[in-house]
Amino acid sequence: MATYETDERIYALSTAYYPSALAIIRVSGDGCVESLSQIFSGKKKLLESGSNTLLHGYLSDTSGKKIDEVVLAVYRKGHGYTSEEAVEITMHGSLPLIQKLSLTLEEIGFRKALPGEFTYRAFMHGRMDLTEAEAVEEIVSAKSEMAARSALSRLSGSLSSVILSMKEKLVDILSSLEVQLDYAEDEILEDWVYPEEEVMGIISSIDRLLSTYDSARMYSQGAMVVLAGATNAGKSSFFNALLKENRAIVSAKEGTTRDYIEAGCVIRGLPIRLFDTAGLRNAGEEIEAEGIERSKSLMREADLVIYISDGSDENLPVEDERTMIVYSKLDEGRKGHPLEFSSVTGEGIGEILDEVERRLLGSSASESDVSIESQRQKEGLSECREILLESLKVRDSSVDIMALSFQSAIRSLSSLIGEVSSDEILDNLFSKFCLGK
């Protein structure tokens, strides 16, 4: 981790460095309001402003020349994202203007923020715990609206509070064991009884959280959907039809050989990495054979394979949760299958997308659920779950062993809510943040 200081005034562009209607530059650190007032048209108004107020005016360069018309959102110490004195400057999103203002800010003593520094400061000032800090990182890189919403709910501490309540239950169980360890058999005569109901309850809470992992991961990283089928079955026209219908195309790149094309899009709020593979047929050409091999490996990795048939295939794959078969060329006549479509008229594509969404989300995801999204959270919860299952298996062991199990289970949860934080977790976390967030 770079050496962060928290006593310097820092600034960063918080929106994308791209021509747009508006851009936001955030400044933070003690004395930043006073510094900024030197170049603000309403100097007195700014100096006297309370926390959470908006001010309209102009920012000028050090020679007094106007740079842009701006709106300032003022946060006094103890408020705002970092909990430090901070100002968000909303300006016009013109690149030369952004550059000009950045330069001026440096002239009056601001330093460009390091990646993750704003969040680091918020963490340092006790504004958030580790899961909350991770959530910010995910909001920043969230690829879809749903992922952003989930990260937002975590930011308000709901994952922490779910984990905390499990931890409290475990602490209660441990206490009932510790009593047995702290007092002799002749002082406390009652034997300890394994609290099966409570433990099963905690295990099923963990299961619920763990089940959100895959769908949550799909929301944040995108689901992998592979189009397969014989050559000329209509894969490419389906691919193009999907991309046309869903405007949020992120990128489209062509494979180096003829093996596949990948594109990013959002379907029903779900970010999807869509792959159009080479046709599956026995090929004589070597290059074609290689492409087919790669297609097969893509299909193995996929979250969902959509097999497209024009009705003439002899060897259709077996349909399962991960594999769905759809029929093309509806415009040439209905074949009597539930999922048929026409890339020409667009008919049937909506129904197919409904099915895609249903299959990708399964039954686990619901918008109100608290979810986990990082590998670390998944590992911590799985570890806790395993220890608890193990404790069930050896429930007749002596109480010292049982206490050990519950101690370890608690420790695996504590590491999630950041109560025991080691250097590396922090390093890892803060180095992943984007500049200005």
Place this chain on the structure above:
Amino acid sequence: MESSMYDYDAIVIGGGHAGIEASLAISRMGFSTLMITQSLDAIGRLSCNPAIGGLAKGNLVREIDALGGEMARLIDSTMIQFRILNRRRGPAVQAYRAQADKFSYSRLAKETLEREANLELFMDTAVDIICENGRAIGVVTERGWKIFSRVIVLTTGTFMSGKIFIGEYEHQSGRLGEEAAIGLGDALRDKGFNVGRMKTGTPARVKKSSLDFSRLEIQDGDEEMRPFSFLSEKIERPSLRCYVTYTNEKTHQIIRDNIKYSPLYGGKIVGKGPRYCPSIEDKVVRFPDRERHQIFVEPEGVGTEEMYLNGLSSSLPERVQHEFIRTLPGLERAEIMRPAYAVEYDYLDPLDLKQSLESKILENLFIAGQTNGTSGYEEAAAQGIMAGINAALRLQGKEPFVLRRSDAYIGVLIDDLTTKGTKEPYRMFTSRAEYRLVLRNDNADSRLTPLSPLASKERREALERKCEHMEEIKELLKARKERGKNGLELLREPEVTISSLCIAGMEAFSAEEKEEVELDLKYDGYLKRQEREIARFEKNESVEIPQDFDYDKVDGLSQESREKFKSVRPRSVGQAGRISGVRVSDIAVLQVALRGVRNVR
């Protein structure tokens, strides 16, 4: 009467359990030592219950022994009953407990001190510490002596401004019939020490021949007496019985009717008492629904009629004590020989101590025992030996000897005291230790003897022998085959034991050795998990914080945590994280700042 500079290398103030271990440790490490005690007849006195050991405390005793201390040997030679507690509750929490013959225990303690070549005993009362440039250099006594030394260990127990209470009666005593040490507490207050008050109590002693044994339950000891010391041979001593009886509604009614006479409830005692060892009036008031409380009747020794009423400590007036004691079955005609009483005394805030038990306020002054806000003989002795070793290391010009929480219960004890402080008399509990599967009483020697600067050659050799024996036992097990498995594998099955395997040649080894091998094998999986956790824990323990680290220069620390860091001065990031009320974010800030320090260096 002024003496020339440095009459002794070390002075130990107090001859209780902490003072004994401290003075023996320093003199055995080769330094001339003077023990100043108010009464030579009271050395090593068991002022409260006539027993050594118990849950967690038994582990402390064995750890003290493994380091080279004396407590285990004293009890091994004077026990009159022995039991292993919590056998059923598992190996990690089993503990030794022995009833002691109080009189021979303290006599043997005095004899042991008298035999020590570098140690002198002197009867007087310390009233002040002589200081020079922030260092302790000597002691002023009540009879006007000024004695100088390079290091001092303070172990005042309950004697510093001690005051006992029995109903209306109060007297300046450290124990019933023994004068308090007046003056030292105030002298230390003037020097800037944070002096507080604590309270503890002891029950009445009744005459054995006045009891009706037909109405008491019998509690026998184990058939086999096990030595606490890793150096003691088999113990062959007669075992005495303990007894059990119960309070009843009548007892409780008498106590409730007279509660107004209690100095505790009347507000005369300001010191905080222990929650885990409440007086009977506390129990009755706090648990009104309990129909009865268990009372153990224990002999105080072989040559005495005095019986100790464990669980019945009180500060109610003597007439009330007479009345309620006689409501207990078997005690209807009990004659009280010594009344129960409460004692309130000065203690020094242990947050003012370094982990070496040296005072942060006065250099070269080490403090141990009840003075630091603990309770119990074993807790006192554990601090005594550590203070003694560290005082001797100071004399040698060496770095302090600090045990971690993962090394020993002693490590947990001292880390808790110096990191969190204590608001009530601190007693060791099993639950205070995180890594108790590793901190067992059977392996204290393997854990600590190799680390201890005090452990003798004899002790190290005994440990080597034991380790060799354990290896031989494993070899024998390996050679034993049954159902396609060898003995080592068979032992992992819950019902298999070394003795059930009936292996020829095993009788050559002691029961302790065989049990330790058995435990190590049976709990192998759990031990490995615990060791992984210890490795994780030790990572932060090894990130040291320089003692001169300037917390004021660290930006971003909350004011509360900054103040706490400055007052505790943690040795490591791990310790810093255990200070109560310190936020995770402040630990993160600290880690970042320390990284800066390391980079600069």
